[in-house]
Amino acid sequence: MVPEGVINLLEAIQIHHQHRERALAPRRARHFLAQSREKFDIITSDPIHPWVKGSATLYTKEYFEMVKAHLNPGGLVTQWVPLYETDLETVKSVMATFFDVFPTGTIWANEDLLEGGYDVFLLGQTDPITIDADALQRRLDSPEYARVAQSLGDVTLRSAVDLLSVYTAQASDLQPWLSGAAINRDRNLRLQYLAAWAVNNYLQAMIYDQMLLYRQFPANLIVGSDTPLQTLRRRLRPPQDSDSLP
Numbered sequence: 001m002v003p004e005g006v007i008n009l010l011e012a013i014q015i016h017h018q019h020r021e022r023a024l025a026p027r028r029a030r031h032f033l034a035q036s037r038e039k040f041d042i043i044t045s046d047p048i049h050p051w052v053k054g055s056a057t058l059y060t061k062e063y064f065e066m067v068k069a070h071l072n073p074g075g076l077v078t079q080w081v082p083l084y085e086t087d088l089e090t091v092k093s094v095m096a097t098f099f100d101v102f103p104t105g106t107i108w109a110n111e112d113l114l115e116g117g118y119d120v121f122l123l124g125q126t127d128p129i130t131i132d133a134d135a136l137q138r139r140l141d142s143p144e145y146a147r148v149a150q151s152l153g154d155v156t157l158r159s160a161v162d163l164l165s166v167y168t169a170q171a172s173d174l175q176p177w178l179s180g181a182a183i184n185r186d187r188n189l190r191l192q193y194l195a196a197w198a199v200n201n202y203l204q205a206m207i208y209d210q211m212l213l214y215r216q217f218p219a220n221l222i223v224g225s226d227t228p229l230q231t232l233r234r235r236l237r238p239p240q241d242s243d244s245l246p
Helices: 007-018 026-035 055-059 061-069 088-101 133-141 143-153 160-164 190-197 204-213 226-235
Strands: 040-045 071-082 106-112 116-125 167-170
Touching (some): 026 055, 055 190, 088 190, 116 204, 160 226
Parallel strands (some): 040 071
Antiparallel strands (some): 071 116, 106 116
């Protein structure tokens, strides 16, 4: 079970420090899920770019459905999405496909200070989640999570507010932006061909900025006391007026 939603990602980081990961290559990953009856609290999918032969099979609707079927109640899945060496059509296809299976999913960024969001990860879950900013901070301040706090501090995430500030958007925000995007299916692997046309592009800042235009403060997702929420509201304010939406 994952009773406190994203807070338990901290536990996953803690476990990672103590045990080896079960890392699987693309073909083996699908084969493992197809053959296994195991269920998991957290599944992470960090494949290479979808234009690499074979990797687009880890971005299909059928694959995401397979992942969802292997989650325990309250379970979480993360999916890496590169915003570099790609284009808008490719990124929209990945996200539309993921959110077709995880309609309450969210996007969290690796925000490069010079180039905007260099890449992002999608977070999906079997059930809607709520993140308590105060409870998250208490976890980070506790001795048993000292190594987790240190790891996050190494990438300038020194508080719960810093960590939650990498929130980008949720599926419901991006419905207009994703309208008409191609759904990647096993039967066509359309994404592999879309991505191949965009391999030499470096449009990450533009793609990330477009997503931010649609961002609304996720009051349904992040809760807490006034102080952290006020800071988060300032940090997560859309960069431009909604009249400029593409």
